[in-house]
Amino acid sequence: MISFSLFNYWAVIVLMMVGFYTLISRDNLVKKLIGLNIFQTSVIMMYVSFGKISGGTAPILVESGDHGVGDGHGGQITEDVAHSMVESAEVLYSNPIPHVLMLTAIVVGVATLALGLSLVVRINEAYGTIEEDEIVRQDNAA
Amino acid sequence: MSQNLPVLLVVVPMMLAPIAALINRSGPAWLIATTGTWFAFGAAVQLLRRVMAEGVIVYSLGGWAAPIGIEYRIDVVSAFVALIVSAIAAVGVLYARTSVASEIEEDRHALFYAAFLLNVCGLLGITITGDVFNVFVFLEVSSLSAYAMIALGQDRRALTSAFQYLIMGSVGATFIVIGIGLLFVMTGTLGMADLAERIPAILASGEGDRTIVVAFIFLTVGVTLKLALFPLHLWLPNAYTYAPSAVTGYMAATSTKVSVYLLLRFFFTVFGEEFSFGRMQLDKILMPLALVSILAMSLVAIYQSNVKRLLAFSSVAQIGYMILGISFGSVVGVAAGIIHLFNHAVMKGALFMAMGCVMYRIGSVRIEDMKGLGKTMPWTMAAFVGGGLSMIGVPMTVGFVSKWYLVQAALAEGNWVVAAIVMVGSLMALIYIWKVIEVAYFQRREHDDQIDEAPLTLLIPTWALVAASFWFGIDAGTTSDVAISAAESLLGMMQ
Numbered sequence: 001m002i003s004f005s006l007f008n009y010w011a012v013i014v015l016m017m018v019g020f021y022t023l024i025s026r027d028n029l030v031k032k033l034i035g036l037n038i039f040q041t042s043v044i045m046m047y048v049s050f051g052k053i054s055g056g057t058a059p060i061l062v063e064s065g066d067h068g069v070g071d072g073h074g075g076q077i078t079e080d081v082a083h084s085m086v087e088s089a090e091v092l093y094s095n096p097i098p099h100v101l102m103l104t105a106i107v108v109g110v111a112t113l114a115l116g117l118s119l120v121v122r123i124n125e126a127y128g129t130i131e132e133d134e135i136v137r138q139d140n141a142a
Numbered sequence: 143m144s145q146n147l148p149v150l151l152v153v154v155p156m157m158l159a160p161i162a163a164l165i166n167r168s169g170p171a172w173l174i175a176t177t178g179t180w181f182a183f184g185a186a187v188q189l190l191r192r193v194m195a196e197g198v199i200v201y202s203l204g205g206w207a208a209p210i211g212i213e214y215r216i217d218v219v220s221a222f223v224a225l226i227v228s229a230i231a232a233v234g235v236l237y238a239r240t241s242v243a244s245e246i247e248e249d250r251h252a253l254f255y256a257a258f259l260l261n262v263c264g265l266l267g268i269t270i271t272g273d274v275f276n277v278f279v280f281l282e283v284s285s286l287s288a289y290a291m292i293a294l295g296q297d298r299r300a301l302t303s304a305f306q307y308l309i310m311g312s313v314g315a316t317f318i319v320i321g322i323g324l325l326f327v328m329t330g331t332l333g334m335a336d337l338a339e340r341i342p343a344i345l346a347s348g349e350g351d352r353t354i355v356v357a358f359i360f361l362t363v364g365v366t367l368k369l370a371l372f373p374l375h376l377w378l379p380n381a382y383t384y385a386p387s388a389v390t391g392y393m394a395a396t397s398t399k400v401s402v403y404l405l406l407r408f409f410f411t412v413f414g415e416e417f418s419f420g421r422m423q424l425d426k427i428l429m430p431l432a433l434v435s436i437l438a439m440s441l442v443a444i445y446q447s448n449v450k451r452l453l454a455f456s457s458v459a460q461i462g463y464m465i466l467g468i469s470f471g472s473v474v475g476v477a478a479g480i481i482h483l484f485n486h487a488v489m490k491g492a493l494f495m496a497m498g499c500v501m502y503r504i505g506s507v508r509i510e511d512m513k514g515l516g517k518t519m520p521w522t523m524a525a526f527v528g529g530g531l532s533m534i535g536v537p538m539t540v541g542f543v544s545k546w547y548l549v550q551a552a553l554a555e556g557n558w559v560v561a562a563i564v565m566v567g568s569l570m571a572l573i574y575i576w577k578v579i580e581v582a583y584f585q586r587r588e589h590d591d592q593i594d595e596a597p598l599t600l601l602i603p604t605w606a607l608v609a610a611s612f613w614f615g616i617d618a619g620t621t622s623d624v625a626i627s628a629a630e631s632l633l634g635m636m637q
């Protein structure tokens with residue numbers, strides 16, 4: 001049975017396949033790039049899901065009066081975690097590293113898309129079309 | 143200064159790139175690119191010396207130790223590959239001055255040199271980093287600059303081949319990110335050294351080892367796409383054919399080599415030989431692909447009429463040799479792969495540069511246009527012959543050294559079939575190199591148009607590589623010592 005507790009990963013898989021299929025099947029170069037972008041975006045969603053802990057808050061050091069360590073003013077702390085941390089109550093937070101990694105991946109994705117689109121512009125100038133089969137036909141004729 | 147050499151190796155070319163782009167004049171931009179690449183070359187020589195003498199260099203970026211910060215970890219393998227990349231870049235940038243001037247429009251020269259520097263930075267970054275996500279970032283730096291450089295080719299097909307490479311390269315890079323992400327989920331770390339410690343523990347516990355297997359598969363497919371192993375090589379022939387000559391010579395000698403290095407890193411350092419070859423049985427997948435690659439791509443090369451395209455297909459076949467060496471999983475095999483990595487960089491660089499000289503003079507690299515060039519451009523064609531002898535694997539050339547080790551590795555396993563296929567591959571190389579030589583030396587030029595020898599600015603870098611291919615073929619001890627100690631360090635990491 002499909003496990004709905006992992007629905008975000010199913011969304012990742014669906015997005016990834018939609019992107020990949022578009023990338024492979026479309027002849028239009030811009031559509032190919034859109035497919036590539038969806039494909040890359042699904043990976044971003046995958047990473048963000050990795051970092052998420054249910055009930056976790058943002059990884060910010062929360063000030064506390066007595067201990068100098070966060071005691072849950074940030075809110076989302078679960079009861080049993082709060083009890084188990086008597087001396088220095090810790091805040092349950094999401095792992096920030098995957099999110100930070102994805103900032104880099106987003107930049108890379110933007111750069112790839114920009115370069116790809118500028119290539120498409122130049123291809124359009126050189127061939128007068130952005131349909132792959134038409135480009136192949138022109139190349140073979142030449 | 144010398145303490146920070148590992149990071150300067152990457153940072154200097156990176157910082158010089160925008161300066162070259164901003165100055166936006168051909169001459170100064172070339173000077174900056176030359177400074178950057180020769181600095182990197184000097185630094186790489188220093189690093190290899192230090193690693194050979196003192197062992198692994200660990201450098202923590204910004205003073206943050208490994209689990210929190212990014213660390214650069216330089217062992218013999220990475221120093222050796224960094225040296226190959228920076229040496230070829232240093233020769234390539236000298237070659238680029240004249241070649242680029244004739245093939246790329248004036249107002250794009252500065253941008254070309256900026257892209258070139260970024261490419262050097264990315265490739266060197268991949269070789270020395272000890273952090274898997276950092277690998278991805280540098281991979282994209284080098285790939286994006288490579289797409290841009292390929293698109294500068296004269297033929298409009300350069301644009302479509304750059305686009306094709308962009309699509310396939312990005313898919314490969316995304317596969318690598320997925321693999322890295324899955325590893326991170328299971329181990330909570332991105333450092334190669336940490337991963338190498340934690341992955342065996344997870345595999346031993348049996349819990350979640352399917353995720354590791356999936357990560358392994360994603361990484362393998364992603365990296366083999368980047369290094370153009372046989373079924374995933376489709377981007378390479380077009381990209382090499384239509385890129386500017388200087389770019390082809392440089393890229394053919396570096397970018398796929400760095401991907402081969404990455405494969406070694408993941409297989410042996412991160413996952414460990416036991417998992418890669420024992421559990422995943424990589425040898426059973428890689429060896430047939432490598433053999434098919436050698437035979438099929440050499441065959442395709444024989445039927446090409448554009449020499450750059452011929453050499454591009456031959457590159458895919460030669461990558462087959464490297465992967466074949468690795469697929470043995472033994473010290474001799476891996477050493478053979480690493481030696482061939484160096485040797486192929488030298489000889490293919492020389493061959494493509496010789497073709498760049500031909501392109502410079504006659505504006506074409508089709509075989510039928512090369513009639514009689516043996517007489518009119520004797521030095522250029524002699525360089526081609528020199529590189530060609532190495533491709534075939536004639537004794538006293540580097541090509542012979544790599545094939546010697548490959549055959550030894552095959553025979554050590556009693557695998558006569560593989561040894562025979564390596565020989566057949568050499569014979570096929572003889573055919574496709576001979577095709578060019580025959581036309582150039584034994585056919586008369588139809589029109590008596592005046593063709594001069596290529597200028598010295600092109601010939602000297604070309605001959606530097608040809609000379610290297612003979613030097614390291616005769617004095618094979620140096621490279622094979624480094625390669626064997628590199629192979630030992632890769633395989634020894636498990637113990």
